[in-house]
Amino acid sequence: MPEENRSTVTEFILSGFPGLQPKYQGLAASVLFLVYFLTLIGNVTVIFLFATDRRLHKPMYYIILNLSACDILFSTTTLPKIIAKYWFQSGTISFTACFVQMYFVHYLASVNSCVLFLMALDRYLAICHSLRYSLILKNSTILILSITAWVVPKAGALMLVIRAYPLPYCASNIINHCYCDHIGITTLACTDRAAYSVPALVYAMVILLGPLAFIIFSYCCIITAVLKVTNIQSRLKTLSTCSTQLIIILLYYVPRCFVYLASNVGITFSADIRIVIIMLYSLLPPMINPLIYCLRELLHPSDNRSVNSLQAVVEKCTKAA
Template sequence: MPEGNHSIVTEFVLTGFPGLHPEYQGIASVVLFIVYFLTLTGNSMIIFLFAIDHSLHKPIYYIILNLCACDLFFSTTTLPKIISKYWFQSGTISFTACFVQMYFVHYLGTVNSYILFLMALDRYLAICHPLRYPLLLKNSTIYILSISAWIVAQAGPLMLVIRAYPLPYCASNIINHCYCDHIGITMLACTDRAPYGFPAFVLAMVTLLGPLAFIVFSYCSIIISVLKIANVQGRLKLLSTCSTQLIIIALYYLPRCFVYLASNVGITFSADARIVIIMLYSLCPPMINPLIYCLRAKDMRESLWKQFSRKPIPQKAQVSAISN
């Protein structure tokens, strides 16, 4: 009998934080809502600034624009459902909707990794090859690379869904997580998970470590180039231009690498601790990134200041100008 013919699960149940006491669920939902609200507000503000200020239409800010869009989509894919679980006791998600959410979780995570790769490429060319930078990385080049990242990233997550969807799910339908992901779903399949789990692990490593390898190479090259500069002030200025990207990259990669390494060296976490760590590295960077852009990126900071420092023309002055 084909495996897909005896799956009796029609919906899944997201537990959220399994060990969370009922009296703290309201607080957890409020915290998640605040995170979602700040993520929407911050990233929408960056997109708004980019739309109205043509001085931001540079390669690095096109890359940041892609990162903001990715962060918005990821937070919207994951947070509303878990918030509704705690607010309206609506923790169930249909069979198909869970796989749709799983696809977008892994797809947007892949896109995010590729965008960080482009960010490192931008800084590498700007500092290590400054004379060739305007020729190698034009706005049109960023368009092509960005679109390619969004298209290429679809392949892996789509393969995961196609392979996992027909599996027989005939036991528990409870997912110990705040959203549907490949591990959470396939752990519930009534079959050997190894043929499905290993390719997913390899894909995750390629997606994570491939861009990370270039990022490490690029920043090592940047450090070597900076050390060759005799002027101390020049060194500090160049390092300052990279600090924003380094913070963003560290927020994305370091917690993920820690979780993967910990699981492979035998360090185990409780279900709640694991979910908290995953939620922190999944949801905090999208919330914090806009703040980092505005505080560290000079053009973004100046653009934001111009919007807030605009003073409306007094009505009397307007009338006087019209009458003249």
């Protein structure tokens, strides 16, 4: 390899929040640790409830189990290092470890997107194809779909790492982020990143917009079915259930799409705002998912208001037809 193309960087430094004053670093670490702790407690509780209650061994709860596992892994991949930076002033990460973290960041984000797709599929089939729901979405079917959701994204995330790893990194080694991601790393390469950023953008848009398109379609169908119900109370119950899920879906997708597009079409804003946006959509959903998707339903499976309201909509739509 020619000398000018050789990478001289052996480690990277995570900047965290660049504008954060030293006197607030301990507070930032404490907040991030609390987020990590609550994420672990909530999602581990979901997994425990699933493992100890056989009544929960149904398609919807298998999907929720996948979501909890993904949230735990993503938070564990990203948070400990940035917490260590602010608590122990340990912000350096080795060259190889940074790319390993980048792989898991993009891989787990892709898995999360696929799991949200499965969740929307479950709701769509339960309401719009209720008579065939039990035939289409069996436990064995969910198992196959879940394995697919974990296996398929491996190739895309690996492609990002394979293309970025050999690039020459011979200038700054400071990553303006709380963890290693493709944009943060490749902007430090001493070469034109256009050839590398375009495929990464295409991958991100496919893995994001593909599931998002179906999610939008499914919820449009659900809302249409709900509006056909004459009973106002049943209608409001179901819309309430859907609205909480839509909030999380919008929180996950909208800021993520904005950041990806902004970085590739020349929209600029301060590094602190960009990092705050990324941390919000990366860490907030895993922390509150157990409350919105899981604990409210899992703690009272025999009196599940969400499922019962959905079934009421199905029955009334069937009778009306």
